[in-house]
Amino acid sequence: MSDIQYTPRELLACVAARMLKDGESVFVGTGLPLVGAMLAKKMHAPNMMAVYECGAIDPEPRQLPWSVSCPWTYYKAPVILSMSSVFGHTRAGYVDVGFLGGAQIDMYGNINATCIGDYHNPKVRLTGSGGANDIASLCDRVIFMGLHLPERLPERVDYITTPGFLDGPGARERAGLPGRGPWRVITHLGVMGFDEETCRMKLLSYHPGVTPELIQQFTGFELLIDENVHETPKPTEEELRILREEVDPNQLFCF
Amino acid sequence: MSHANDRLFDHKLAREWKLKKTRAKVDKRMSLQEAVAKYVEDGDSIIETGFSYVRGPMAAYWEIGRQRKKNLVGIFTPGGLNTVWHEFGGMEGAHVAYVGVEMRGLISPFRRGVERGTFKVFSEWSHGGLALALRAAEQGLNYVACKSMLGTDIMKTNPYIKLAEDPWTGEPVCLVPAMYPDVAIIHVHFADKYGNGRILGPSVNDTAIAVAARKVILTCERIVDTEDIRSNPYQTIVPHYCVDAVCEVPYGAWPGDMPGMYYFDRRLQERVVRVEWKTEEGTRDWYEKYILGTKDHFEMLQLAAEEEGMNVLEYVKQLEYLACDAACYGLGTWGIGGEREWRYEEVAKRAI
Numbered sequence: 001m002s003d004i005q006y007t008p009r010e011l012l013a014c015v016a017a018r019m020l021k022d023g024e025s026v027f028v029g030t031g032l033p034l035v036g037a038m039l040a041k042k043m044h045a046p047n048m049m050a051v052y053e054c055g056a057i058d059p060e061p062r063q064l065p066w067s068v069s070c071p072w073t074y075y076k077a078p079v080i081l082s083m084s085s086v087f088g089h090t091r092a093g094y095v096d097v098g099f100l101g102g103a104q105i106d107m108y109g110n111i112n113a114t115c116i117g118d119y120h121n122p123k124v125r126l127t128g129s130g131g132a133n134d135i136a137s138l139c140d141r142v143i144f145m146g147l148h149l150p151e152r153l154p155e156r157v158d159y160i161t162t163p164g165f166l167d168g169p170g171a172r173e174r175a176g177l178p179g180r181g182p183w184r185v186i187t188h189l190g191v192m193g194f195d196e197e198t199c200r201m202k203l204l205s206y207h208p209g210v211t212p213e214l215i216q217q218f219t220g221f222e223l224l225i226d227e228n229v230h231e232t233p234k235p236t237e238e239e240l241r242i243l244r245e246e247v248d249p250n251q252l253f254c255f
Numbered sequence: 256m257s258h259a260n261d262r263l264f265d266h267k268l269a270r271e272w273k274l275k276k277t278r279a280k281v282d283k284r285m286s287l288q289e290a291v292a293k294y295v296e297d298g299d300s301i302i303e304t305g306f307s308y309v310r311g312p313m314a315a316y317w318e319i320g321r322q323r324k325k326n327l328v329g330i331f332t333p334g335g336l337n338t339v340w341h342e343f344g345g346m347e348g349a350h351v352a353y354v355g356v357e358m359r360g361l362i363s364p365f366r367r368g369v370e371r372g373t374f375k376v377f378s379e380w381s382h383g384g385l386a387l388a389l390r391a392a393e394q395g396l397n398y399v400a401c402k403s404m405l406g407t408d409i410m411k412t413n414p415y416i417k418l419a420e421d422p423w424t425g426e427p428v429c430l431v432p433a434m435y436p437d438v439a440i441i442h443v444h445f446a447d448k449y450g451n452g453r454i455l456g457p458s459v460n461d462t463a464i465a466v467a468a469r470k471v472i473l474t475c476e477r478i479v480d481t482e483d484i485r486s487n488p489y490q491t492i493v494p495h496y497c498v499d500a501v502c503e504v505p506y507g508a509w510p511g512d513m514p515g516m517y518y519f520d521r522r523l524q525e526r527v528v529r530v531e532w533k534t535e536e537g538t539r540d541w542y543e544k545y546i547l548g549t550k551d552h553f554e555m556l557q558l559a560a561e562e563e564g565m566n567v568l569e570y571v572k573q574l575e576y577l578a579c580d581a582a583c584y585g586l587g588t589w590g591i592g593g594e595r596e597w598r599y600e601e602v603a604k605r606a607i
Contacts, residue, residue, distance in 0.1 A: 134383030175406030176427030
């Protein structure tokens with residue numbers, strides 16, 4: 001029992017930060033991953049090495065980067081390379097985790113950031129891949145963060161911008177993709193992983209105040225439920241303090 | 256003249272063109288107006304440089320708008336503020352890895368154009384894939400075999416890349432051909448009059464772009480002596496022989512960010528992206544006032560300052576104050592030799 005108050009995005013950031021381990025290298029995508037990565041670094045993972053697609057590596061930002069090319073992504077960086085270099089080093093095996101957002105993710109962890117509706121006659125034209133496709137193809141494993149709504153978690157995405165397990169078991173290997181693929185999906189309702197046999201998305205934990213049934217209602221496909229499904233631990237006072245005072249005091253992301 | 260897309264992967268044409276470019280150390284300084292008039296032709300493909308709103312050649316983009324260039328073909332890795340040209344006949348379509356402003360959202364003129372079918376997306380890319388197309392051109396390779404884009408719909412919506420089998424291992428690879436854009440405009444912190452360009456911060460794809468593109472305009476915050484460049488070649492990302500024109504344009508990346516010098520103009524960018532460009536009418540009003548209604552970059556900067564009730568010097572100083580300090584970065588020694596004062600004088604001189 002606790003009276004700690006937090007917003008959905010704050011919870012997302014805290015849960016995401018906990019997924020990153022000290023000493024790992026993380027390819028950070030734009031949006032909420034920027035917050036999760038910085039929070040992790042300020043909490044339990046001071047030796048986490050962040051990599052950004054503009055070519056920045058391992059900065060020590062004083063403020064939250066507002067972009068993956070923002071000056072804070074190379075503040076006190078020991079080395080600044082180029083875009084093709086950082087993706088090349090990722091393929092070479094130097095990056096453990098890819099940390100992404102996106103508009104839609106499906107039951108196999110495929111991400112759409114290109115269009116809603118038919119590609120040739122889209123209802124909404126989105127940004128396109130950016131570095132997301134490369135990050136998910138080349139990093140050892142991938143964490144996705146986003147809001148949890150039925151249209152954002154459809155059975156199949158309208159366009160596969162960024163590869164998850166494509167159409168199921170063995171598909172990544174057949175396609176020739178080096179990374180192991182999606183590992184965790186963090187939404188404002190829960191945390192999902194993927195079933196090893198079927199490659200389908202599986203609920204691992206539900207956030208405080210949410211039930212697995214509710215999460216199923218907000219998901220556009222049948223969600224598998226892990227046998228050890230449990231409630232996600234709430235953000236601690238310390239996590240929220242660092243998030244609000246040091247990571248995102250201007251509420252750029254966590255509003 | 257063939258369509259820009261027919262020239263984009265033509266390595267023979269690109270090489271013939273470059274064989275004719277001068278290697279002599281000639282003074283290439285000219286005004287931005289002159290450089291854009293001379294080197295940006297209707298129908299050219301034009302590649303984004305810098306990274307989105309960091310070190311983008313914004314002054315040159317606005318000048319292209321003023322000169323009403325027609326039917327350009329964009330190459331976005333990433334970028335997209337210049338997709339606003341589309342609604343004024345300036346951009347026919349683009350090759351897209353990313354068009355947007357990250358968490359500030361989508362760029363409405365691009366979105367509207369694609370959804371209506373007037374803006375043509377010629378090919379989809381990933382950032383890494385497009386970076387390799389440029390890198391291949393820089394390294395003298397016909398193509399590269401990479402592990403990006405495999406298995407996804409990008410393979411189906413990009414007519415230029417190919418799925419192939421690695422002849423050694425038999426694994427699937429994605430073949431990315433070397434890309435040769437018609438024109439690149441690169442904004443750097445310092446340049447000499449011959450076109451050697453030095454930056455602080457990440458080069459992103461700009462060295463590859465400088466070599467790949469047929470025509471290169473280098474805009475810079477300040478022209479420095481060539482001896483200065485030679486005393487520290489390590490930060491030079493653009494070699495002089497690639498460059499056709501050198502233009503001194505202080506605050507040339509505004510309203511974007513210039514690492515270590517000035518911060519991105521967040522208020523202006525948010526207003527543009529989230530409010531003014533949301534409708535076609537709003538976009539037209541903004542464009543007519545800020546771009547077509549001003550004679551150059553400084554007048555536009557001054558207009559933006561006035562809108563905020565500020566004097567133009569106060570305005571640029573505020574953006575500089577927000578920039579992380581260059582000395583703390585270890586990015587260089589900018590500001591120590593009186594450069595800030597020089598820039599203020601330039602602004603004061605050019606402002607009306």
